[in-house]
Amino acid sequence: METIDCAIIGAGVVGLACARALAAAGREVVVIEREATFGTGVSSRNSEVIHAGLYYAPGSLKARLCVEGREMLYAFCHERAIPYARCGKLVVAARAEQAAALRQIRRRAEANGVGDLRELDRAAVAAFEPALDVHAALLSPSTGIVDSHALMFALLGDAERDGAMFAFGSPVLDGYSDSIGMVLQVGGERESDLRARWVINASGLDAVALGHRLSGPTAEDLPRAWFARGVYFALSGKAPFSRLIYPIPEPGGLGVHLTLDLGGQAKFGPDVEWIDTPAYDVDPARAQRFYAAIRRWWPALEDGRLVPGYAGVRPKIAGPGMPDADFRIDGPSRHGVRGLIHLFGIESPGLTAAMAIGRHVAREITGR
Structure with missing residues (x-):
């Protein structure tokens, strides 16, 4: 069975930002995406707004990563001539x-x-x-607006330039941890198993459901x-x-x-x-x-x-009548599963925060 360094499940804007950050840090990266191309899920159906960071609880991940991500996003768009205002x-x-x-x-x-x-x-x-x-x-x-498809295309291009690979049309069916990391059962035209030392669950709407399949005995700690x-x-x-x-x-x-x-x-x-x-x-x-x-x-x-x-x-990850939930970036220190990071509840301001989320995940993995 092939063993790689980092597998990212989901090629939306957050998964692409994680891929870019990790590839730039010199890590081997494979992005596994169920659909035939990138950015077809939550990332394709939003307002394309760059949020300033007004609404979120002080000290929360949403607040911190939105403000950090906003500045990273404006700078990236300016540098790469990505349409924005x-x-x-x-x-x-x-x-x-x-x-x-x-x-x-x-x-x-x-x-x-x-x-x-x-x-x-x-x-x-x-x-x-x-x-x-x-x-x-x-x-x-x-506050501003951005061409989200052009943004995602640029993130993908950077990730590929630094060696990241993409497997489209490849749903993750199941997974389990072993002594090295995580073993993923990947579907598509030909089912195969892939071992990764790190797996980042950036699958958006499917993140919690996939989390139950990957987390094993620790799944009871997952949000609804x-x-x-x-x-x-x-x-x-x-x-x-x-x-x-x-x-x-x-x-x-x-x-x-x-x-x-x-x-x-x-x-x-x-x-x-x-x-x-x-x-x-x-x-x-x-x-x-x-x-x-x-x-x-x-x-x-x-x-x-x-x-x-x-x-x-x-x-x-919070329902009707409940207080708004913060982003959850759950690594091994929370759930105890070697080499697994879940990204839960990445709703608005996820587009704005995407590059900061990618940097946060890369730091968790690289220790830098």
């Missing part, structure tokens, strides 16, 4: 009674090292975005997987906004917000719908909820302008 966003309080929530967001952001927020009153908001009708807002200049579908509706015609617009966060997500792509096309979403298994259908009837939510801060939105877009599913 530091467009900024407004977090809006539609009513006066929401102003306290804005102040709480600012305090949390400052505790996370985000010191560039500006408080705007109604008049100042109107000067920035005349179409908005809100009581107040926070301006986050460090929860799935929250969020749908997006595109705006027909030109949007009257030049920045991203976010409401006060809601349970399970950041509320129905407006994001822009690099061509200026606006979309709204995602909402939150708890589901038992991942599914990506978009019910056009959900548009009525979107109209109601959006008109709290953009009352001039006309009927008929929302067009069904797409859906994404968040790989959550």
Whole structure:
């Protein structure tokens, strides 16, 4: 049986960032991906937002890796000419009674090292975005957008340049630990076994299920997987906004917000719908909820302008009514399995944090 140094399961943006970091550190890397190409799961169905780090509990992995990853991501995009824009966003309080929530967001952001927020009153908001009708807002200049596919392509290219190999169309069926590391049973056109001294479970929506197959007796320490579908509706015609617009966060997500792509096309979403298994259908009837939510801060939105877009599913490890969970990067010191690192609950801000997550994993493996 062949033995390699590092096997990464999953070729989404986080798996690719791990591959890049480990290959750059001189490690032998094979990325094993079930689908025929990279970035077809969670990474292909998000808002493509570079988050500043406003919302996450101070000291959490989400807070630290988001802020670190944001700066790494901007620098990488600039260096490689990956399309991006530091467009900024407004977090809006539609009513006066929401102003306290804005102040709480600012305090949390400052505790996370985000010191560039500006408080705007109604008049100042109107000067920035005349179409908005809100009581107040926070301006986050460090928020941006990125071409996520171009980003992933660049991460893959760096990893391959430094020797990483990719096995597409290769689902991991099972695995167990031995005296050297982990043995993976890999499917595809021809099933085979592969031993790796280190295995990184970066399989997104499948991470918890795969964790049960890999962890053996320690599986009782694994989190439960929860799935929250969020749908997006595109705006027909030109949007009257030049920045991203976010409401006060809601349970399970950041509320129905407006994001822009690099061509200026606006979309709204995602909402939150708890589901038992991942599914990506978009019910056009959900548009009525979107109209109601959006008109709290953009009352001039006309009927008929929302067009069904797409859906994404968040790989959550906390369910309805539970406090938001932090990222979990579970190595041997937590679960006791030699050579195994699980990445659980890598939802938003996973895209922003991806390069910092990759560096974190590489340091765990290399000790540097």
